[in-house]
Amino acid sequence: MKAKLFLLLAAGTVLLGAGCADVKPWQRGTLAEYTMRPDRDPLGLMFFEHTWFSREAVTGGRGVGGGGCGCN
């Protein structure tokens, strides 16, 4: 049930965004700023994700891929 709700949310995001967002390429200066970029610190993100993965029973969500580990 919750999975369906989440898929509905994702679909709603697409429809809402497709219908409302009208940001032109020349208006994206702020979006490309260092602090707005999700890849601003890939090694730091990888380290913290691995720390949480090795200590908690829950992992994933941001993306898929990457190596496994015997720590959990």
Next chain:
Amino acid sequence: MLASAFLADWLLGGRARAEQQLGYRYSYYQEDDHRIRVETHSVIGEVAPTAWMSLKAQLVQDAISGATPTGSRPDPVTGELPFARLVDRRRAADLEGTFRLDRLTLRPAFSYSVEDDYRSTGFALNGSFDFNDRNTTLNLGCARNNDFVFPARRPQEFGKAKELGKHTTDVLLGVNQVLTAKTLLTVNFTLGFANGYLSDPYKAVTFERLDTSFNDYYEMRPHHRFKQIGYVQLTQFVDALDASVEASYRPYHDTWGIWSHTAGVQWFQKFGRHVIIAPLFRYMQQTKASFYQPFFYGDPRPVFLLDDPNDALTVPGHYSSDYRLGALHTLTYGAEATVLLTEKVHLNLSYSRYEMHSDRSNQPADAFAKAHIFTIGIRAFF
């Protein structure tokens, strides 16, 4: 992580060529009371030989040492929790290619890691398709890992096998959406399947028999696991403060009976043109796995070995006392400083505190770790 790469690529879509980079980071994780210490050296390199292709490599070496709870019941007299010392080294390599074909981007990736007693090989393929004037991007990803465990002492599940396999498949469907010129939204949904040997060969459980004597045995987790994971992230630029804020929420459920909610927020405050201070806070809460208990009653050995056959009646099909499968919540808080030495060279320094807390009074509170985390890194773009 790869979804983040999608988003970055899409934000930079107007550029003729992806950035080339070289970076290094040292991380130091030390648990209180001289428990586990992890020192990590990691390197990233990315080259973009053409406008439509880039190649990225990440190399990691973890040196792990210290004491960790075995899972056995605390000593009934002293109350002390049993710990085992471990020393291990993990080396990992991730290679990823990015191929841009008009509005379609494909990212095949390969990963490999090896430890003294564990080997992992993984493949992933992520694809993204952008439309709506690049304001919307659909992401689809699939990853497969084939891991093998070969511990020095092999639990009964191994039989005569020297190693056992653990296989995982993850599928992601996600959307990146520009809401305004200063607001980004990411919504992901991931399904994860795992099967094979999913236990930890170093974790013990204590079984107490009807005559009150007790022994430790290897844990026995289910051989299958199915996960459902949601993820929502909103990034907003705040003009008035020349800052941005990133907030995320992750609901989680799996067939081991675990429900979890994770929320995180990080504020990126600029000071002038060269310094960014970013405090962060993360909260994670999980319910216990259905087969987790601090200790068990009965005797898991075959019935013909038991003095009292009734000891077999109270043994569940699966059992673990690994505190990480218990009901718990964790906190991560700290701050990161980024110094832009030049436009192309960035220095990172961070300190974080990580705390695990038991959510049940019958769980051994001493097992739940607390740690200091320091990192320092430098990255150059060219």
